[in-house]
Amino acid sequence: MSGGPVPAIETTGLSKSFGAFRAVDGIDLTVPSGSVCAVLGPNGAGKTTMVRMIATLTRPDAGRAAVFGYDVVREATAVRSLIGLTGQYASVDEELTARENLAIFGRLLGRSGREAQHRADELLDEFGLTEAGNRALKHFSGGMRRRLDLAASLVARPPLLFLDEPTTGLDPRTRAQMWQTVRDLVREGTTVLLTTQYLDEADELADRIVVIDHGRLVADGTADELKAGIGTATLTLRVPDPDLTVAIGVVHRFLGDTAAVSAGEGRLAVPAIDNARLPELLIALRDSDVEVLEVALAKPSLDEVFFAITGSRRPAVAEPV
Template identity: 55%
Template sequence: MADTAITVEGAEKTYGDKKALDGLDLTVARGTVHGVLGPNGAGKTTLVRVLSTLLRPDAGRVEVAGHDVVREAYAVRLRIGLLGQHAALDEELGGRQNLELFGRLHHLGARRARARAGELLERFDLTDTGRKAVRQYSGGMRRRLDLAASLITEPEVLFLDEPTTGLDPRGRAEVWASVRSLVGGGTTVLLTTQYLEEADQLADRISVVDAGRVVAEGTADELKAETGGDRIDVTLRHAGQLGAAVALLPLTGVSVDADRRLLSAPVTDRMEALSGVVRALKEAGIEAEDVALRRPTLDEVFLHLTGDDRRVKEAA
């Protein structure tokens, strides 16, 4: 379809007796960021390698930018960019030299490679550092240069495989801003990540992958709603008032955490629930330290959908 950048139907890939992809289905709309979340070993990196023609699927139909990844692999490669988990830069060369090198490797020719390097250095705010050796770059600058290198051929579809692993918050924010700019210019981005905040910030839609299959898909808000919707949390000043508060508050399905003096309950009408709770507490003379509305985080969605009760890790 003209408005679809990536189509995956029943993709399978097996390593020995382990199925990395087990009938995976995925559709990505053009000009969007599509996030792929999943625990270690879920099949995320295998999926990216299949989509970028680095691996052949054992079964299924996989198309990128309207071309089959097996029968038309060369056509796919002309239309994609790939930013892997590890930088593909020469540490001793300058930023401009790296980009020109990538341009020559992609057969752009010397003149076009120089021009494209200049365009990308300016686009990623690296012009002033273009002559500096990459080993002198900060983590965020290095990752932005790596991202620029993946765009040397102006790809229609860009694969970002855990692009901010190991970066500090400033570096991650720099990469996020660059990704938003790319999508604003019409590039389609497939993003795999274990930084759940990253998917929440960037992705138009999210697919949760587990054991080689997509187990849930939707916007961040839709996935959060499936996990339980909105909740109200009430932290009391005195633990001895917990019982009275449970009896008096206009809430159902209340859970109690006595150690934290916390009451929590699902709500449907956020503002009505908030005003009702505040009014009931005031009328009963029950002191609250905090009353807050919240939605499930993507961490909670991730753990709920993958059945993983381990702490979510931020590194692959």
């Protein structure tokens, strides 16, 4: 790893079986420091097992994983000092206040009572929970509990944070706040490994997206790279309903009779063409007395990418381990 920064995560041939079931099958993954990597995959694909191995919670059967250069098996204690792990449900005491919960985490991490209280107050302020700081957790809303859970994972300011479905069940406003929190953490140098069931979340936050299916890494790249890999963008034309049949004929003359064209409700969707040829198509439509009301160009969605790669409509993150 000489000659450049040490990756936050690096795995080689990482594998894990449960009986005859191969949960993770030879995954090679490198996550640069200071980035967000989203992990997607169908239910049972191996995502959670992979994360648990990197986080030292499950021992690999084969292969190697390292966090900032520290081996997750041989140097597990060092790895644990570098990571924060946020699950789907808050690992805190329902009867204690938010401030007390955070202070306890601080004391468990070796801070003095005063230091733990100070850090608790910092985190309550950072996550907009100061006014609720003296309220028992059992009276918190779902969104407040998720924010407190994330705050608890940051008591030690870990350089690597594992987020398992951080916005599940949140309302749109709180979800947007959580997204901004993740961006702020990365801006300050934290690396984030994110598992999510929301494809738009991966599209919005991730520098890279990896897709795991049947225990194997089947896709790896930026959102744009993955979208480009499954096909071209789509050109959508909106025309008056009476012009639709004529418009279809023009498009077929322009692109060929075999061009995939779908039409309905005054809209015509065709494979995207070179930008230089778009004016030619519009002129051809005008010359055929077709009024073009709207032109839009759309890349394939991440949903379409996921379906093309795995055959599943949406990822489901929860899985047996």
